[in-house]
Amino acid sequence: MAASHFLSAASLDHVVLERGEVANSWRRERWESLRLLTPNWQSRLPGVSYDGPDPDGYMAAGEVAELIERFAKVARAPVRTSVNVTSVRRADGGYQVTTSDGDLASLAVVIASGACNRPTVPSLAGAVPGPVAQLTPFDYRDPSQLPDGGVLVVGASATGVQLAAEIQRSGRPVTLSVGEHVRLPRTYRGRDVLWWMDRAGVWDQRHDELDDLTRARKLPSPQLVGTPERLTLDLNALAGLGVELVGRLQMVRNGSALFSGGLRNVFSLADLKMNRLLEAFDEWAATTGAGAVTAAPERFAPTRVPPSPRWQIDLTSGEIRSIVWATGFRPDYGWLDVPVLDAKGQLRHEGGVVDSPGLYALGLPVLRRRRSTFICGIEDDAREVIGHLARTLGNG
Amino acid sequence: MTTVDNGVNVEALLGAREVLKGAPEAAAFTWRASSKWAHGVQSQVKIQNYFGLGEEQSHKSESVFDADHPEIFAATDNAITPIEYLLVGLASCLTAGVASVAQNRGIQLRSVEANLEGAHDIRGILGADSDVRNGFNDIKVTFSIDADASKEEIEALVAQSQKRSAVFDALTNPTNVTVEVA
Structure with missing residues (x-):
């Protein structure tokens, strides 16, 4: 158009x-x-x-x-x-x-x-035991479609965090499998974080100026949701709702989902990247004088690491009744x-x-x-x- | 401007990355080790040859590793325990990653030290409790790094070294292992 x-x-x-x-x-x-x-x-x-x-x-x-x-x-x-x-x-x-x-x-x-x-579903989905229902974001309309009981949401991009939140609120306990992700606050210094992206020139970076274009094009969508309250929907917010965080889903073996033990590091990577971005915003605001129309700089608590994240869930036990593949699109x-x-x-x-x-x-x-x-x-x-x-x- | 030198040839690594993008066959490596039972619970493992870049390769010299178990296991303790070799691998892999990433990011390192602790409930290997796993329950790595960089930059080095570490991946993610009798 x-x-x-x-x-x-x-x-x-x-x-x-x-x-x-x-x-x-x-x-x-x-x-x-x-x-x-x-x-x-x-x-x-x-x-x-x-x-x-x-x-x-x-x-x-x-x-x-x-x-x-x-x-x-x-x-x-x-x-x-x-x-x-x-x-x-x-x-x-x-x-x-x-x-x-x-x-x-x-x-x-x-x-x-x-x-x-098309939604992308990893091939390991084929090893998920039959009784567990599987949905992609193309099939999913709202939580009432899902069987009662536990839901495993795989993927923590915008899609994954949004679905995890609304499914958890529907009374179905959610386990969220988290790989590398992009953490962003909804608002920063009183402005929408995308106002900062727009104004501070982040979005103007040209494709031929980027260090790693392939990576930039594959980047998962940021953990954002558009709500009237302008709420931040990061992993701390989800943990606050009662969502259980586990590592990246690596394999389904003998009916068990096996998750990466590297969860702490994907949290660190996302926190460090978010903080670097906020620093760049602060520098831009200080240099251009835009700080005058925004609130003071702020920093957010690091992503809280669960004391002992599970790396294995038995999918035949009945704990997980359905899986939502929020694993991207192609x-x-x-x-x-x-x-x-x-x-x-x-x-x-x-x-x-x-x-x-x-x-x-x-x-x-x-x-x-x-x-x-x-x-x-x-x-x-x-x-x-x-x-x-x-x-x-x-x-x- | 001073030149950063951590002794890592980053240009060669970046060059290899570009070449191997279009040559996945050459990127297929096989690492090998050969072991021989000594006596009791002690054995010796030798490593020299491996396969990579489409042909047989050889280390400059053979390395020999002894493994045994401690006296409190009623063993002779002539060498470290096999599970401790996992800590050797993890520490050296992450450290190599820190040095490489620092070189690539123009950060001069002065010292990089790491202390590793692997929590291990030995009731698993003894068969004393079938609910206890055989391997580590938890591994903690603590880096102390002296470098021309901010705390955040050093944290980013350590995070990136985990992201690109072979041994970190091998320990945190499941791997199919086939053991056969020849």
């Missing part, structure tokens, strides 16, 4: 293909309580920004769908809904696009299907018949310019800069990527 905005501005004839309806994944593939991690004022798209009464609030999934729909109207995007793309292949200096509604020939294709088309490029994927199944691209002439990507993590991961990153990315596309077509 953002691509369409800039394609129209460049008077380039185009069509936007949507497999379902506009903002499909926000309507159908997310859990009930989901809200955006970014505050409303950051949810801006080219020509459309939040104008409601609560700029510091967080949109529910339905509101995001409305925003995108409004954007589609404002941008007068030529959207064709309920058209499923089944193949894209190179043909005659351009691309042959096969869809559920006929074929299209195109000089250029912009892949905007996102990074979260893109689905099953329809892409152009050899542009790396060995790990990720698209090979340089800031959205894919390794095949006329093929582009938008809406992937750290596509061109850290901001690319968030809704507010799309405007600059789309302008630059479509700029490249327009120049290439112009020269051709």
